[in-house]
Amino acid sequence: MKHNGFNLDDAVAILERTPASLSALLVGLPETWVTATEGDGTWSPYDVIGHLIHGERTDWITRARHILAGETRPFEAFDRTAQFTESHGKSLEELLATFGELRRESVAMLLGMNLRAEDLDRKGLHPELGEVTLGQLLATWVVHDLDHVGQIARTMAKVYSEASGPWSVYLSILRER
Amino acid sequence: MKHNGFNLDDAVAILERTPASLSALLVGLPETWVTATEGDGTWSPYDVIGHLIHGERTDWITRARHILAGETRPFEAFDRTAQFTESHGKSLEELLATFGELRRESVAMLLGMNLRAEDLDRKGLHPELGEVTLGQLLATWVVHDLDHVGQIARTMAKVYSEASGPWSVYLSILRER
Numbered sequence: 595m596k597h598n599g600f601n602l603d604d605a606v607a608i609l610e611r612t613p614a615s616l617s618a619l620l621v622g623l624p625e626t627w628v629t630a631t632e633g634d635g636t637w638s639p640y641d642v643i644g645h646l647i648h649g650e651r652t653d654w655i656t657r658a659r660h661i662l663a664g665e666t667r668p669f670e671a672f673d674r675t676a677q678f679t680e681s682h683g684k685s686l687e688e689l690l691a692t693f694g695e696l697r698r699e700s701v702a703m704l705l706g707m708n709l710r711a712e713d714l715d716r717k718g719l720h721p722e723l724g725e726v727t728l729g730q731l732l733a734t735w736v737v738h739d740l741d742h743v744g745q746i747a748r749t750m751a752k753v754y755s756e757a758s759g760p761w762s763v764y765l766s767i768l769r770e771r
Numbered sequence: 772m773k774h775n776g777f778n779l780d781d782a783v784a785i786l787e788r789t790p791a792s793l794s795a796l797l798v799g800l801p802e803t804w805v806t807a808t809e810g811d812g813t814w815s816p817y818d819v820i821g822h823l824i825h826g827e828r829t830d831w832i833t834r835a836r837h838i839l840a841g842e843t844r845p846f847e848a849f850d851r852t853a854q855f856t857e858s859h860g861k862s863l864e865e866l867l868a869t870f871g872e873l874r875r876e877s878v879a880m881l882l883g884m885n886l887r888a889e890d891l892d893r894k895g896l897h898p899e900l901g902e903v904t905l906g907q908l909l910a911t912w913v914v915h916d917l918d919h920v921g922q923i924a925r926t927m928a929k930v931y932s933e934a935s936g937p938w939s940v941y942l943s944i945l946r947e948r
Contacts, residue, residue: 626781
């Protein structure tokens with residue numbers, strides 16, 4: 595099912611791989627990497643996993659159901675700092691396991707919706723962005739995953755900004771953000 | 772061993788995780804993702820894996836040995852387009868398996884060097900950048916991995932630039948490069 599550039603099977607293929615890819619990258623890594631940030635007000639890899647968990651719990655599937663239910667009121671706003679309280683006291687490994695479990699459930703719920711091409715045009719109201727479609731929501735879910743994979747890579751790369759010396763001129767990730 | 776911000780154990784922790792993380796992300800993905808680029812002259816995830824393989828074969832360990840041997844001539848220049856011929860006819864899965872195998876060997880060779888802190892200050896001559904140290908080479912290896920993880924995430928995210936509709940304003944990865 596391909597629709598305005600979006601394809602449900604392709605989207606699911608990314609969504610179901612993100613947790614395993616992040617676990618392979620992060621499980622057992624020294625704290626240097628896990629707690630690194632890009633400076634004040636930016637997120638560590640640990641923070642990002644908490645944010646992805648909060649998305650599984652309150653954002654993607656909830657909003658897809660909201661649209662399919664034909665709700666006319668806007669989506670609930672998404673809390674972008676929930677992870678700072680919700681992750682408290684949990685190890686990175688626990689968070690990654692939780693993310694993997696919630697994502698499996700989310701993908702199962704998504705597939706259980708048995709969406710047809712015309713469903714992807716169904717509309718919802720975003721509290722800030724206004725009218726959006728189900729297809730846009732699902733495409734955003736995929737891009738959001740990849741955005742945070744990129745953020746984790748960038749945040750960890752910057753730990754060695756100085757250590758890489760003259761080579762830093764070739765390493766463009768060090769100059770992003 | 773911590774030295775100018777570089778720590779060998781921390782570096783190895785990233786180097787040994789990159790292949791599994793990329794395999795978890797990419798194995799079995801539809802072609803849409805694997806062959807996507809950011810436009811003319813940019814690389815697909817498939818191209819990137821070939822580039823990482825070429826680095827294992829000709830760059831990192833080779834240059835580390837060059838430095839430790841006390842060579843005064845510059846390193847061989849690195850061929851940044853070798854993958855376009857070397858990957859020819861190979862599946863992504865073959866390339867990922869090769870990368871994983873070569874990286875395991877590279878890490879074993881790196882650990883077999885039994886480096887001491889003072890070795891990290893040993894110098895080599897880069898054909899363009901001039902004098903560099905072994906520590907900088909090894910830090911660059913780590914950042915280079917993460918740079919390409921970020922590149923793969925960004926390249927795939929851009930496939931859904933349009934499909935994500937109004938949400939694209941929140942997805943900053945879509946505006947990088």
